[in-house]
Amino acid sequence: MGYDSNVIQAAxxxxxxxxxxxxxEFAARQAEIYAKIPRTAAIDRQLRATISAxxxxxxxxxxxxxxxxxxxxxENLSLQRERExxxxxxxxxxxxxxxxxxxxxxxxxxxxxxxMCACLxxxxxxxxxHQLSSLLDLRGxxxxxxRLDVYSDEPEPNRGISPRQNMQMVYALCKGYAQEFPxxxxxxxxxxxxxxLGKTFLSASIAGVVAxxxxxxxxxxxxxxxxxxEARKFExxxxxxxxxxxxxxxxxxxxxxxxxxxxxxxxxxxxxxxLNFRLVGDRCTVxxxxxxxxxxxxxxxxxxxxxxxxxxxxxxxxxxxxxxxxKNNV
Numbered sequence: 001m002g003y004d005s006n007v008i009q010a011a012x013x014x015x016x017x018x019x020x021x022x023x024x025e026f027a028a029r030q031a032e033i034y035a036k037i038p039r040t041a042a043i044d045r046q047l048r049a050t051i052s053a054x055x056x057x058x059x060x061x062x063x064x065x066x067x068x069x070x071x072x073x074x075e076n077l078s079l080q081r082e083r084e085x086x087x088x089x090x091x092x093x094x095x096x097x098x099x100x101x102x103x104x105x106x107x108x109x110x111x112x113x114x115x116m117c118a119c120l121x122x123x124x125x126x127x128x129x130h131q132l133s134s135l136l137d138l139r140g141x142x143x144x145x146x147r148l149d150v151y152s153d154e155p156e157p158n159r160g161i162s163p164r165q166n167m168q169m170v171y172a173l174c175k176g177y178a179q180e181f182p183x184x185x186x187x188x189x190x191x192x193x194x195x196x197l198g199k200t201f202l203s204a205s206i207a208g209v210v211a212x213x214x215x216x217x218x219x220x221x222x223x224x225x226x227x228x229x230e231a232r233k234f235e236x237x238x239x240x241x242x243x244x245x246x247x248x249x250x251x252x253x254x255x256x257x258x259x260x261x262x263x264x265x266x267x268x269x270x271x272x273x274x275l276n277f278r279l280v281g282d283r284c285t286v287x288x289x290x291x292x293x294x295x296x297x298x299x300x301x302x303x304x305x306x307x308x309x310x311x312x313x314x315x316x317x318x319x320x321x322x323x324x325x326x327k328n329n330v
Contacts, residue, residue: 003124003216004246007131011123012110019101019108026099033097037090040097043083050076125214132207132219141204143175150322163319167198170315174202178209182251182284186313191288193317199288203254206286215251222261222271229270248277251284258289259299268301275307287312 003011034041050072084094101108103119110120148171151164159166177184191199203219211217225247232244247253253274261267278285289296293314297305 003128004218004250007124007127007216008120010127011120014123014127015108015110015120022102022108023099030097033087033090033092037086040083040086043079043086044097047076047079050079121214124216125211128217129208129211132211132217141201142208143171143178143205146171146198146201146205151319156318159318166316166318170198170202170317173313173315174206175209177286178206181206181210181213181215187282187284188279188312189286190293190308190312190314191286191317192292192314193290194321195290196321197317197319198322199317200256203256203286203288207252207254210252217252217254218246218250219254219256220247221256222258225255225274226261226267226270229273230266233266247274249281249283252286253278253283254286254288256288258287259291259296263299268304272301272304272307275304279307279311285312 083097087094087096103117106112106117106119110117148164148167151162151167153162153164155162177186177189191203193199207217207219228244275285287308291299293309296308
């Protein structure tokens, strides 16, 4: 899962702060117990000494260290039992003098070798949702709050179904995509239709669910995306370089409002780079646009059109603008 460096750094800071708090709390508890029960401090010194003695016995040449190690182990267990009894008698937990990490798998480092530990992945998921929430109303824009009743149930001419019937199918498809990501039978979606029909709402709903499930999600408008590509190329901006890598490598990229940008040879080239890179890397993308596929074919290069038409499931939104109801806003 390709979390960008900003998310990983923020999550790592949280992990470090949690580890620091734990160490501070343990040191304070240890000092309190040592002051109340001096014998526990002596026991801990003896325990550290037995560990050193066991290591020396294991390294001693010319003798079999097994008997010495067994004796030291028994001494160690006896000391631990004495310490636990003293702690219980004083009203403390028997393990109050054992510095235990929150995550025993990585001991609160966040990494198990070169692999990110589950504890850091969970913090990354939370941080990503926090960052997405600064762009999207993830509480208000969710599958649970989506309203089908604001769509007309009158059949549309030349379509055979009503906007409400259509949105029932669209809603089910988008929800299935989010819940089964990245194994849904369509990897890429092209949400097309007039403004005010719920494309951004359902895009945000997808982003929230996929992010909560621990995948890296980047949501942005095409205008911002192309601005970052321009800054990377013409200004050599390192932050823009980082942003463009996020667009290319995240598990799910959601591009909002394709077609609203000023179309130049540069923006067409940048869009092709994004589409082609992500398709080759088998990464998932959701695009929303007011353009139909027919208009897309006229306004973009054949290479861009062929990739969207051939590799994306086109989902049509139609009907009257529902924003007047204050729900399903785009």
